[in-house]
Amino acid sequence: MAALRAFEAAARHGRLTAAAEELSVTHGAISRHVSQLEMLIGTELFEGPRNRPKLTAEGRVFGFALTAAFDQMEDALRIVGRGDDSILDVACLSTFAMRWLIPRLHDFTAKYPRYDVRLATDDRLPRTQIDVQILVLAPNIALPENCSPLFQEQLGLIIAPKLRMIGQAASIPTVQCCLDWRRERARMYGKSGLG
Template sequence: MRRLPPLNAIRAFEAAARHLSFTKAANELCVTHGAVSRQVAALESHLGLALFHRSNHQIQLTEEGRALLSEVGPALDRIALSTYALTRKAGRVVLAVNAPPTFTMKWLIPRLSGFQRRHPEVELRLTTGIAAVETMALPELDAVIRRLSGPLPRFSCHEFLRTNLVAVCAPEILETAPIREARDLRHHTLLYASTHPHAWEQWFAAAGLETVAPGGTLMFEEMYFAHQAAVDGLGIALVPEPLAIDDLAAGRLAAPLGAPKVYDPSYFLIVSPHARHRDLLDDFLAWLQEQGIESDKLCEEVLGAVRSGAASTA
Protein backbone atom coordinates (compact mmCIF):
# COMPACT_ATOMS: atom_id res chain seq x y z
CA MET A 1 0.00 0.00 0.00
CA ARG A 2 1.27 3.50 -0.88
CA ARG A 3 2.26 5.66 2.08
CA LEU A 4 1.17 9.08 0.87
CA PRO A 5 1.51 12.38 2.73
CA PRO A 6 -1.68 14.42 3.34
CA LEU A 7 -2.74 15.77 -0.08
CA ASN A 8 -4.06 19.08 1.32
CA ALA A 9 -0.64 19.60 2.89
CA ILE A 10 1.02 18.85 -0.45
CA ARG A 11 -1.18 21.46 -2.19
CA ALA A 12 -0.37 24.05 0.49
CA PHE A 13 3.35 23.30 0.26
CA GLU A 14 3.39 23.48 -3.56
CA ALA A 15 1.62 26.85 -3.61
CA ALA A 16 3.81 28.29 -0.83
CA ALA A 17 6.98 26.98 -2.50
CA ARG A 18 5.99 28.37 -5.89
CA HIS A 19 5.23 31.83 -4.41
CA LEU A 20 7.81 31.72 -1.60
CA SER A 21 5.00 33.25 0.46
CA PHE A 22 2.40 31.74 2.77
CA THR A 23 0.19 34.81 2.26
CA LYS A 24 0.16 34.51 -1.54
CA ALA A 25 -0.42 30.77 -1.28
CA ALA A 26 -3.38 31.43 1.02
CA ASN A 27 -4.87 33.88 -1.51
CA GLU A 28 -4.54 31.34 -4.31
CA LEU A 29 -6.06 28.50 -2.28
CA CYS A 30 -8.76 30.75 -0.74
CA VAL A 31 -7.74 29.87 2.84
CA THR A 32 -6.06 31.79 5.64
CA HIS A 33 -2.33 32.36 6.10
CA GLY A 34 -2.56 30.28 9.28
CA ALA A 35 -4.15 27.35 7.45
CA VAL A 36 -1.27 27.23 4.95
CA SER A 37 1.29 27.49 7.75
CA ARG A 38 -0.35 24.62 9.66
CA GLN A 39 -0.55 22.40 6.57
CA VAL A 40 3.12 22.97 5.77
CA ALA A 41 4.09 22.28 9.38
CA ALA A 42 2.05 19.06 9.28
CA LEU A 43 3.84 17.98 6.11
CA GLU A 44 7.26 18.74 7.62
CA SER A 45 6.29 16.71 10.69
CA HIS A 46 5.08 13.85 8.49
CA LEU A 47 8.35 13.80 6.55
CA GLY A 48 10.62 14.59 9.46
CA LEU A 49 12.27 17.28 7.33
CA ALA A 50 12.41 21.07 7.20
CA LEU A 51 11.12 22.24 3.83
CA PHE A 52 11.57 26.00 4.39
CA HIS A 53 14.07 28.31 6.02
CA ARG A 54 12.05 30.93 7.95
CA SER A 55 13.48 34.33 8.93
CA ASN A 56 12.16 37.90 9.23
CA HIS A 57 8.74 36.98 7.80
CA GLN A 58 10.44 35.56 4.68
CA ILE A 59 10.74 31.95 3.59
CA GLN A 60 13.22 30.12 1.38
CA LEU A 61 13.21 26.50 0.28
CA THR A 62 15.66 24.10 1.86
CA GLU A 63 17.45 21.64 -0.39
CA GLU A 64 14.83 19.04 0.53
CA GLY A 65 12.06 21.54 -0.21
CA ARG A 66 13.44 22.24 -3.69
CA ALA A 67 13.67 18.51 -4.40
CA LEU A 68 10.07 17.95 -3.29
CA LEU A 69 8.76 20.89 -5.32
CA SER A 70 10.44 19.59 -8.47
CA GLU A 71 8.37 16.40 -8.14
CA VAL A 72 5.02 17.49 -6.71
CA GLY A 73 4.53 20.51 -9.01
CA PRO A 74 4.48 18.44 -12.23
CA ALA A 75 2.52 15.69 -10.44
CA LEU A 76 -0.29 18.10 -9.47
CA ASP A 77 -0.35 19.44 -13.04
CA ARG A 78 -0.73 15.88 -14.37
CA ILE A 79 -3.57 15.17 -11.93
CA ALA A 80 -5.39 18.34 -13.04
CA LEU A 81 -4.98 17.48 -16.72
CA SER A 82 -6.10 13.89 -16.15
CA THR A 83 -9.30 14.89 -14.36
CA TYR A 84 -10.16 17.33 -17.17
CA ALA A 85 -9.65 14.54 -19.69
CA LEU A 86 -11.99 12.26 -17.73
CA THR A 87 -14.75 14.86 -17.50
CA ARG A 88 -14.56 15.39 -21.25
CA LYS A 89 -14.85 11.64 -21.87
CA ALA A 90 -17.88 11.53 -19.60
CA GLY A 91 -19.54 14.10 -21.83
CA ARG A 92 -19.50 16.87 -19.23
CA VAL A 93 -18.57 20.39 -20.28
CA VAL A 94 -16.77 22.16 -17.44
CA LEU A 95 -15.60 25.76 -17.58
CA ALA A 96 -13.31 26.64 -14.66
CA VAL A 97 -12.91 30.37 -13.95
CA ASN A 98 -11.14 32.18 -11.11
CA ALA A 99 -12.24 35.76 -10.31
CA PRO A 100 -11.82 38.32 -7.49
CA PRO A 101 -14.27 37.75 -4.61
CA THR A 102 -15.96 41.17 -4.63
CA PHE A 103 -16.43 41.10 -8.41
CA THR A 104 -17.82 37.57 -8.19
CA MET A 105 -20.33 38.37 -5.44
CA LYS A 106 -21.47 41.84 -6.52
CA TRP A 107 -21.34 41.67 -10.35
CA LEU A 108 -20.83 38.21 -11.84
CA ILE A 109 -23.18 36.01 -9.79
CA PRO A 110 -26.21 38.36 -10.09
CA ARG A 111 -25.88 38.17 -13.91
CA LEU A 112 -24.75 34.58 -14.31
CA SER A 113 -28.19 33.04 -14.84
CA GLY A 114 -28.24 34.64 -18.30
CA PHE A 115 -25.14 32.72 -19.37
CA GLN A 116 -26.46 29.50 -17.83
CA ARG A 117 -29.73 29.83 -19.77
CA ARG A 118 -27.69 30.31 -22.94
CA HIS A 119 -25.51 27.27 -22.14
CA PRO A 120 -27.49 24.85 -19.90
CA GLU A 121 -25.03 22.04 -20.73
CA VAL A 122 -22.11 23.90 -19.12
CA GLU A 123 -20.99 23.47 -15.54
CA LEU A 124 -19.32 26.73 -14.60
CA ARG A 125 -16.88 26.17 -11.74
CA LEU A 126 -16.14 29.48 -10.04
CA THR A 127 -13.31 29.98 -7.58
CA THR A 128 -12.19 33.29 -6.11
CA GLY A 129 -8.79 34.83 -5.56
CA ILE A 130 -6.63 37.88 -6.22
CA ALA A 131 -3.25 36.24 -6.87
CA ALA A 132 -1.27 37.50 -9.85
CA VAL A 133 -1.98 35.37 -12.90
CA GLU A 134 1.72 34.75 -13.53
CA THR A 135 2.03 32.98 -10.16
CA MET A 136 -1.04 30.73 -10.43
CA ALA A 137 -1.30 27.02 -11.20
CA LEU A 138 -3.14 27.43 -14.51
CA PRO A 139 -3.56 23.82 -15.76
CA GLU A 140 -6.71 23.46 -13.64
CA LEU A 141 -8.26 26.68 -14.98
CA ASP A 142 -9.75 27.75 -18.31
CA ALA A 143 -9.67 31.47 -17.56
CA VAL A 144 -8.91 34.06 -14.90
CA ILE A 145 -10.63 37.42 -14.38
CA ARG A 146 -8.53 40.23 -12.94
CA ARG A 147 -8.37 44.03 -12.86
CA LEU A 148 -5.44 45.12 -15.00
CA SER A 149 -3.99 48.39 -16.24
CA GLY A 150 -3.43 46.71 -19.62
CA PRO A 151 -3.02 43.28 -21.26
CA LEU A 152 -0.40 40.98 -19.78
CA PRO A 153 2.56 39.92 -21.93
CA ARG A 154 2.40 36.28 -23.10
CA PHE A 155 -1.30 35.94 -22.22
CA SER A 156 -4.48 36.27 -24.26
CA CYS A 157 -6.25 39.13 -22.39
CA HIS A 158 -9.63 40.64 -23.24
CA GLU A 159 -11.08 43.77 -21.59
CA PHE A 160 -14.81 43.58 -20.88
CA LEU A 161 -15.60 46.04 -18.08
CA ARG A 162 -14.18 49.49 -17.35
CA THR A 163 -14.29 50.77 -13.80
CA ASN A 164 -14.75 54.20 -12.25
CA LEU A 165 -14.34 54.51 -8.47
CA VAL A 166 -17.26 55.99 -6.57
CA ALA A 167 -17.67 56.84 -2.87
CA VAL A 168 -20.79 55.14 -1.48
CA CYS A 169 -22.63 54.86 1.82
CA ALA A 170 -26.01 53.87 3.23
CA PRO A 171 -28.56 56.67 2.63
CA GLU A 172 -29.67 56.70 6.26
CA ILE A 173 -26.31 57.91 7.62
CA LEU A 174 -26.74 61.08 5.54
CA GLU A 175 -29.92 61.97 7.42
CA THR A 176 -28.00 62.88 10.58
CA ALA A 177 -24.75 64.06 8.94
CA PRO A 178 -25.27 65.21 5.33
CA ILE A 179 -22.32 65.22 2.91
CA ARG A 180 -22.49 68.19 0.54
CA GLU A 181 -18.75 68.55 0.00
CA ALA A 182 -15.55 66.71 0.84
CA ARG A 183 -14.95 68.57 4.12
CA ASP A 184 -18.17 67.02 5.49
CA LEU A 185 -16.30 63.71 5.69
CA ARG A 186 -14.81 64.91 8.99
CA HIS A 187 -18.08 63.69 10.53
CA HIS A 188 -17.89 60.22 8.95
CA THR A 189 -15.85 57.01 8.96
CA LEU A 190 -13.92 56.03 5.83
CA LEU A 191 -13.81 52.33 5.00
CA TYR A 192 -10.60 50.85 3.59
CA ALA A 193 -9.63 47.49 2.08
CA SER A 194 -6.11 46.28 2.85
CA THR A 195 -5.75 45.29 -0.81
CA HIS A 196 -5.97 49.04 -1.70
CA PRO A 197 -4.63 50.85 1.39
CA HIS A 198 -4.01 54.21 -0.36
CA ALA A 199 -7.24 54.28 -2.39
CA TRP A 200 -8.81 57.25 -0.59
CA GLU A 201 -5.77 59.53 -0.88
CA GLN A 202 -5.43 58.71 -4.58
CA TRP A 203 -9.16 59.20 -5.14
CA PHE A 204 -9.22 62.65 -3.52
CA ALA A 205 -6.33 63.75 -5.72
CA ALA A 206 -7.78 62.31 -8.94
CA ALA A 207 -11.25 63.73 -8.19
CA GLY A 208 -9.83 67.19 -7.53
CA LEU A 209 -11.30 67.21 -4.03
CA GLU A 210 -9.81 68.54 -0.82
CA THR A 211 -8.22 65.82 1.30
CA VAL A 212 -9.99 65.73 4.67
CA ALA A 213 -9.19 64.02 7.95
CA PRO A 214 -12.22 61.77 8.50
CA GLY A 215 -14.06 61.20 11.73
CA GLY A 216 -12.63 57.67 11.80
CA THR A 217 -11.37 54.81 9.67
CA LEU A 218 -12.02 51.08 9.45
CA MET A 219 -9.75 48.67 7.59
CA PHE A 220 -11.06 45.42 6.09
CA GLU A 221 -9.21 42.51 4.52
CA GLU A 222 -11.11 42.59 1.21
CA MET A 223 -13.09 45.16 -0.78
CA TYR A 224 -16.21 43.01 -0.40
CA PHE A 225 -16.22 43.55 3.37
CA ALA A 226 -15.78 47.31 3.00
CA HIS A 227 -18.61 47.33 0.44
CA GLN A 228 -20.92 45.40 2.76
CA ALA A 229 -19.95 47.60 5.70
CA ALA A 230 -21.08 50.62 3.65
CA VAL A 231 -24.43 48.94 2.93
CA ASP A 232 -24.79 48.29 6.67
CA GLY A 233 -24.18 51.96 7.55
CA LEU A 234 -20.69 51.68 9.06
CA GLY A 235 -19.16 54.38 6.89
CA ILE A 236 -18.20 55.38 3.36
CA ALA A 237 -16.41 53.01 0.96
CA LEU A 238 -14.68 53.44 -2.39
CA VAL A 239 -16.03 50.85 -4.82
CA PRO A 240 -15.85 50.39 -8.62
CA GLU A 241 -19.11 51.70 -10.08
CA PRO A 242 -20.12 48.42 -11.77
CA LEU A 243 -19.83 46.57 -8.46
CA ALA A 244 -21.94 49.15 -6.61
CA ILE A 245 -24.47 49.94 -9.31
CA ASP A 246 -27.07 47.31 -8.35
CA ASP A 247 -27.09 48.59 -4.75
CA LEU A 248 -27.19 52.21 -5.96
CA ALA A 249 -30.08 51.47 -8.32
CA ALA A 250 -31.99 49.71 -5.53
CA GLY A 251 -31.41 52.60 -3.10
CA ARG A 252 -29.32 50.52 -0.70
CA LEU A 253 -26.39 52.85 -1.36
CA ALA A 254 -26.01 56.54 -2.18
CA ALA A 255 -23.15 58.48 -3.83
CA PRO A 256 -23.09 61.69 -1.76
CA LEU A 257 -19.95 63.16 -3.37
CA GLY A 258 -21.19 62.58 -6.89
CA ALA A 259 -19.43 60.33 -9.37
CA PRO A 260 -16.32 62.08 -10.69
CA LYS A 261 -14.42 60.23 -13.41
CA VAL A 262 -11.70 58.47 -11.44
CA TYR A 263 -10.79 55.45 -13.52
CA ASP A 264 -9.39 52.30 -11.99
CA PRO A 265 -7.94 49.27 -13.82
CA SER A 266 -10.44 47.47 -16.06
CA TYR A 267 -11.61 43.88 -15.70
CA PHE A 268 -10.02 41.49 -18.19
CA LEU A 269 -10.68 37.86 -19.06
CA ILE A 270 -7.30 36.12 -19.26
CA VAL A 271 -7.36 32.82 -21.14
CA SER A 272 -5.34 30.01 -19.58
CA PRO A 273 -2.77 28.41 -21.92
CA HIS A 274 -4.34 25.10 -20.86
CA ALA A 275 -7.95 26.08 -21.71
CA ARG A 276 -9.88 23.15 -23.20
CA HIS A 277 -13.00 24.77 -24.62
CA ARG A 278 -11.89 27.72 -26.74
CA ASP A 279 -15.23 28.09 -28.56
CA LEU A 280 -17.08 28.10 -25.24
CA LEU A 281 -14.62 30.65 -23.84
CA ASP A 282 -15.31 32.85 -26.87
CA ASP A 283 -19.03 32.67 -26.03
CA PHE A 284 -18.32 33.43 -22.36
CA LEU A 285 -16.21 36.44 -23.34
CA ALA A 286 -18.91 37.70 -25.72
CA TRP A 287 -21.47 37.37 -22.91
CA LEU A 288 -19.17 39.22 -20.47
CA GLN A 289 -18.71 42.04 -22.99
CA GLU A 290 -22.50 42.26 -23.53
CA GLN A 291 -23.01 42.47 -19.77
CA GLY A 292 -20.27 45.09 -19.56
CA ILE A 293 -22.12 47.28 -22.07
CA GLU A 294 -25.39 46.86 -20.16
CA SER A 295 -23.61 47.65 -16.89
CA ASP A 296 -22.15 50.85 -18.42
CA LYS A 297 -25.64 51.91 -19.52
CA LEU A 298 -27.06 51.30 -16.04
CA CYS A 299 -24.19 53.25 -14.44
CA GLU A 300 -24.83 56.21 -16.73
CA GLU A 301 -28.57 56.02 -16.13
CA VAL A 302 -28.27 55.89 -12.34
CA LEU A 303 -25.23 58.14 -11.85
CA GLY A 304 -25.58 60.48 -14.83
CA ALA A 305 -27.90 62.79 -12.92
CA VAL A 306 -25.54 62.71 -9.93
CA ARG A 307 -22.62 63.75 -12.18
CA SER A 308 -24.69 66.53 -13.76
CA GLY A 309 -25.71 67.86 -10.36
CA ALA A 310 -22.12 67.81 -9.13
CA ALA A 311 -20.93 69.65 -12.23
CA SER A 312 -23.57 72.36 -11.90
CA THR A 313 -22.55 73.10 -8.30
CA ALA A 314 -18.80 72.99 -8.95
Protein backbone atom coordinates (compact mmCIF):
# COMPACT_ATOMS: atom_id res chain seq x y z
CA MET A 1 0.00 0.00 0.00
CA ALA A 2 2.87 2.40 0.79
CA ALA A 3 4.31 1.88 -2.70
CA LEU A 4 0.92 2.62 -4.28
CA ARG A 5 0.51 5.78 -2.20
CA ALA A 6 4.07 6.89 -3.02
CA PHE A 7 3.57 6.37 -6.75
CA GLU A 8 0.14 8.03 -6.75
CA ALA A 9 1.57 11.15 -5.12
CA ALA A 10 4.55 11.19 -7.50
CA ALA A 11 2.27 10.77 -10.52
CA ARG A 12 -0.15 13.45 -9.35
CA HIS A 13 2.61 15.97 -8.67
CA GLY A 14 4.79 14.89 -11.58
CA ARG A 15 7.81 15.12 -9.26
CA LEU A 16 9.22 12.68 -6.74
CA THR A 17 10.40 15.53 -4.51
CA ALA A 18 6.87 16.95 -4.23
CA ALA A 19 5.53 13.48 -3.39
CA ALA A 20 8.19 13.13 -0.69
CA GLU A 21 7.19 16.49 0.79
CA GLU A 22 3.50 15.57 0.79
CA LEU A 23 4.09 12.21 2.45
CA SER A 24 6.81 13.49 4.81
CA VAL A 25 9.40 10.99 3.61
CA THR A 26 12.67 11.30 1.71
CA HIS A 27 13.04 11.50 -2.05
CA GLY A 28 14.94 8.20 -1.84
CA ALA A 29 12.01 6.50 -0.11
CA ILE A 30 9.64 7.56 -2.89
CA SER A 31 12.13 6.40 -5.52
CA ARG A 32 12.50 2.99 -3.82
CA HIS A 33 8.72 2.55 -3.55
CA VAL A 34 8.26 3.41 -7.23
CA SER A 35 11.04 0.98 -8.24
CA GLN A 36 9.49 -1.79 -6.12
CA LEU A 37 6.10 -1.14 -7.69
CA GLU A 38 7.57 -1.19 -11.21
CA MET A 39 9.21 -4.55 -10.46
CA LEU A 40 5.99 -5.92 -8.95
CA ILE A 41 3.78 -5.02 -11.92
CA GLY A 42 6.48 -5.48 -14.56
CA THR A 43 5.93 -2.08 -16.15
CA GLU A 44 8.06 1.04 -16.23
CA LEU A 45 6.08 3.93 -14.74
CA PHE A 46 8.72 6.68 -15.07
CA GLU A 47 11.32 7.24 -17.77
CA GLY A 48 14.11 9.67 -18.53
CA PRO A 49 16.99 10.95 -16.44
CA ARG A 50 16.99 10.13 -12.73
CA ASN A 51 16.97 13.81 -11.77
CA ARG A 52 13.99 14.67 -14.04
CA PRO A 53 11.91 11.50 -14.55
CA LYS A 54 8.73 11.76 -16.61
CA LEU A 55 5.67 9.53 -16.41
CA THR A 56 5.31 6.93 -19.14
CA ALA A 57 1.93 6.54 -20.84
CA GLU A 58 1.26 3.54 -18.59
CA GLY A 59 2.35 5.58 -15.58
CA ARG A 60 -0.13 8.36 -16.42
CA VAL A 61 -3.01 5.90 -16.76
CA PHE A 62 -2.07 4.01 -13.60
CA GLY A 63 -1.55 7.25 -11.65
CA PHE A 64 -4.95 8.60 -12.69
CA ALA A 65 -6.62 5.31 -11.72
CA LEU A 66 -4.88 5.26 -8.33
CA THR A 67 -5.86 8.88 -7.61
CA ALA A 68 -9.48 8.02 -8.38
CA ALA A 69 -9.31 4.89 -6.21
CA PHE A 70 -7.76 6.72 -3.24
CA ASP A 71 -10.31 9.51 -3.62
CA GLN A 72 -13.16 6.98 -3.50
CA MET A 73 -11.72 5.38 -0.37
CA GLU A 74 -11.32 8.80 1.26
CA ASP A 75 -14.91 9.68 0.29
CA ALA A 76 -16.17 6.46 1.86
CA LEU A 77 -14.26 7.14 5.07
CA ARG A 78 -15.53 10.71 5.17
CA ILE A 79 -19.14 9.64 4.62
CA VAL A 80 -18.97 6.99 7.33
CA GLY A 81 -16.97 9.06 9.80
CA ARG A 82 -18.43 12.51 9.29
CA GLY A 83 -20.48 13.71 12.20
CA ASP A 84 -21.95 16.91 10.78
CA ASP A 85 -23.60 16.15 7.46
CA SER A 86 -25.39 19.49 7.23
CA ILE A 87 -22.36 21.28 5.73
CA LEU A 88 -21.99 20.87 1.99
CA ASP A 89 -18.46 21.72 0.81
CA VAL A 90 -18.43 22.87 -2.81
CA ALA A 91 -15.27 23.64 -4.80
CA CYS A 92 -15.25 25.44 -8.15
CA LEU A 93 -13.52 28.16 -10.15
CA SER A 94 -14.07 31.66 -8.77
CA THR A 95 -15.55 33.03 -12.00
CA PHE A 96 -18.02 30.15 -12.13
CA ALA A 97 -18.96 30.76 -8.49
CA MET A 98 -19.54 34.48 -9.04
CA ARG A 99 -21.43 34.29 -12.30
CA TRP A 100 -23.39 31.06 -12.06
CA LEU A 101 -23.34 29.37 -8.65
CA ILE A 102 -23.78 32.21 -6.15
CA PRO A 103 -26.82 33.68 -7.95
CA ARG A 104 -28.49 30.24 -7.61
CA LEU A 105 -27.54 29.50 -3.99
CA HIS A 106 -30.58 31.27 -2.56
CA ASP A 107 -32.92 28.94 -4.48
CA PHE A 108 -30.88 25.91 -3.40
CA THR A 109 -30.93 26.83 0.30
CA ALA A 110 -34.66 27.56 0.10
CA LYS A 111 -35.26 24.12 -1.39
CA TYR A 112 -32.78 22.32 0.91
CA PRO A 113 -32.71 24.32 4.17
CA ARG A 114 -30.90 21.56 6.08
CA TYR A 115 -27.65 22.24 4.18
CA ASP A 116 -25.19 25.04 4.79
CA VAL A 117 -23.11 25.50 1.65
CA ARG A 118 -19.43 26.23 2.20
CA LEU A 119 -17.86 27.46 -1.02
CA ALA A 120 -14.16 27.17 -1.86
CA THR A 121 -12.80 28.81 -4.99
CA ASP A 122 -9.19 27.84 -4.41
CA ASP A 123 -7.34 24.96 -2.78
CA ARG A 124 -8.27 25.87 0.81
CA LEU A 125 -10.22 22.66 1.36
CA PRO A 126 -8.33 19.38 1.36
CA ARG A 127 -9.81 17.18 -1.34
CA THR A 128 -11.01 14.78 1.34
CA GLN A 129 -13.48 17.44 2.55
CA ILE A 130 -15.01 18.35 -0.81
CA ASP A 131 -18.56 17.05 -1.25
CA VAL A 132 -19.21 18.56 -4.67
CA GLN A 133 -16.61 19.69 -7.15
CA ILE A 134 -17.53 21.64 -10.25
CA LEU A 135 -14.76 21.63 -12.82
CA VAL A 136 -14.03 22.18 -16.47
CA LEU A 137 -12.81 19.18 -18.43
CA ALA A 138 -11.26 19.16 -21.87
CA PRO A 139 -13.76 17.95 -24.48
CA ASN A 140 -11.80 14.77 -25.15
CA ILE A 141 -11.65 13.65 -21.50
CA ALA A 142 -14.11 10.96 -20.42
CA LEU A 143 -16.18 11.74 -17.36
CA PRO A 144 -15.17 9.83 -14.24
CA GLU A 145 -17.74 7.35 -12.97
CA ASN A 146 -19.05 9.60 -10.20
CA CYS A 147 -19.43 12.70 -12.43
CA SER A 148 -22.48 14.19 -14.06
CA PRO A 149 -22.22 16.83 -16.77
CA LEU A 150 -23.69 20.16 -15.71
CA PHE A 151 -23.60 21.72 -19.16
CA GLN A 152 -21.35 22.07 -22.19
CA GLU A 153 -19.35 25.24 -22.45
CA GLN A 154 -19.66 27.15 -25.69
CA LEU A 155 -17.16 29.73 -26.81
CA GLY A 156 -17.87 32.40 -29.37
CA LEU A 157 -16.33 35.48 -30.89
CA ILE A 158 -17.79 38.88 -30.08
CA ILE A 159 -17.01 41.56 -32.63
CA ALA A 160 -17.27 45.33 -32.35
CA PRO A 161 -20.32 46.62 -34.28
CA LYS A 162 -18.19 49.05 -36.32
CA LEU A 163 -16.11 46.16 -37.69
CA ARG A 164 -19.24 44.23 -38.61
CA MET A 165 -20.78 47.20 -40.33
CA ILE A 166 -17.85 47.96 -42.56
CA GLY A 167 -17.47 44.36 -43.63
CA GLN A 168 -14.17 43.71 -41.89
CA ALA A 169 -15.38 40.71 -39.91
CA ALA A 170 -14.23 38.28 -42.60
CA SER A 171 -10.72 39.74 -42.50
CA ILE A 172 -10.21 38.99 -38.80
CA PRO A 173 -7.82 36.07 -38.40
CA THR A 174 -9.23 32.88 -36.92
CA VAL A 175 -8.74 32.72 -33.18
CA GLN A 176 -7.59 29.33 -31.97
CA CYS A 177 -8.68 28.39 -28.46
CA CYS A 178 -5.93 26.51 -26.76
CA LEU A 179 -6.24 25.95 -23.02
CA ASP A 180 -3.40 24.36 -21.14
CA TRP A 181 -5.52 21.85 -19.17
CA ARG A 182 -2.60 20.70 -17.03
CA ARG A 183 -1.83 24.26 -15.98
CA GLU A 184 -5.51 25.01 -15.30
CA ARG A 185 -5.91 21.82 -13.27
CA ALA A 186 -2.75 22.60 -11.27
CA ARG A 187 -4.01 26.14 -10.66
CA MET A 188 -7.42 24.85 -9.56
CA TYR A 189 -6.22 22.05 -7.32
CA GLY A 190 -2.84 23.33 -6.22
CA LYS A 191 -0.40 20.76 -4.98
CA SER A 192 -3.12 18.35 -3.92
CA GLY A 193 -3.93 17.23 -7.47
CA LEU A 194 -7.34 16.29 -8.73
CA GLY A 195 -10.00 16.22 -6.12
